[in-house]
Amino acid sequence: MIGLLEALALAFAPLALGTWVAVALFAPSEAGGGEPQRRLAVARAWLLAPLWLPLLLLASAMAPDLAAAFLRSADHCLTTGVGHHHHLCFLHPPHGAEGPVGWMIALAVLVPVTALLGLALRRAGDEWRLARALVAVSRPSELGADVRLLDRDDPIALTVGWWRPTVLLSEGLLLRLSARGREVVLAHERAHVARGDCRMASLERLAAAILPRIVARPLIAQIDLAREQACDAVAAQRAGGALAVATTLAEVLRLGIQAPPIGVSVASSALEARVAHLLNPAPRSWGWRLSFAALGLAVVAAGMGPGHVAIEHLVTLLLH
């Protein structure tokens, strides 16, 4: 079984590296049109491609043998032959390579990735500890157990936390915002809580850590914008419609100009794009979901068919 693990690790490394290069070269720097859910899914697919694409290809490449084992169908190895050393099969696992070259090639890719992820995890840990301290030094509010107050005059409304997110509103914002505006802001922030946005955003930052910054930043910006627009849409449903949300965005912006805000760079919310989308929302469509399903099926089919043999040849080529 060590031989199979070695073959998988060795196959994963060039597949991940190839996907990483493809993402670096071809990832879109600007979001296309359409509804936020579509843009969110597309940007996330690009951002996470170095992880999901090689894993899906490898899992699909193992599928013929898994099917043979569990469904008792024709033994894949009997039809494709067990003659070569590095075939991907649970039933007839390949022998390990004689030297350490297989693991060395895999580690050459996995070590820098692990190091980058380790650094990003450390920052995520610091972020989590600081956010916890921030919630702890805020005050309880009468707006609900999930809403706490910041003793600040500048207009601040944010949501923090991974497992039990908390909405933090500044007293300056509550004092100067209209009643409808307060309702909108709360509905928007509670939409972040309900969607688990902070958790997802942290995972996306981790994924972004292994990509070149020039590629990751636009993808993160597209995701952040789509996420804000999705929460704007929820707020519009619950608190007086799209115009009320657009007006509140302008209202908070005016407060920010009057009371110079602290230097928070949180989400590239792209205010104008948000207001434009609220006033002229893109029509909902299901076409992009079908495209995604077709792409997934194509990857699985490629992995089960030509990908299976290609990966075996790749492993053999690298080891000899």
Place this chain on the structure above:
Amino acid sequence: MPQLRISDLALGELERGVLDVLWDEGPLAPQAVHERVGAPRGISVNTVSSALKRLADKGLLQRDKVSHAYVYRAVVGRAELQRQLIEGVAAQFGDAGGAGLLAAFVDLAEVRGEATLRRLEQMIAERLHEAER
């Protein structure tokens, strides 16, 4: 206001309790802090004194001698600490395009001024005008 290091901003539960008391009641001696924070938690005076010293080392408290005893007072107010914590959270992944853990209603760094505001208000006014017709 002193700019604190990020590692100093992450406070333990006892440290936050101590700060809460000093923010609400002003300068206090270690014994008085213990009565309010330590005793209800079943914590010794020494543990509370250690927390006070740690907070002073971090630059959040200052120790003054009043007659023969020391009293501690908060150097950084609650609002200032909140500001530094928000900036600390935002700074963690700032180079990746913003914090992960923090979702804001309006990106305050994006507030560019009156021109942006006027464009937004014009878009809204046009839509209101259309709705009224």
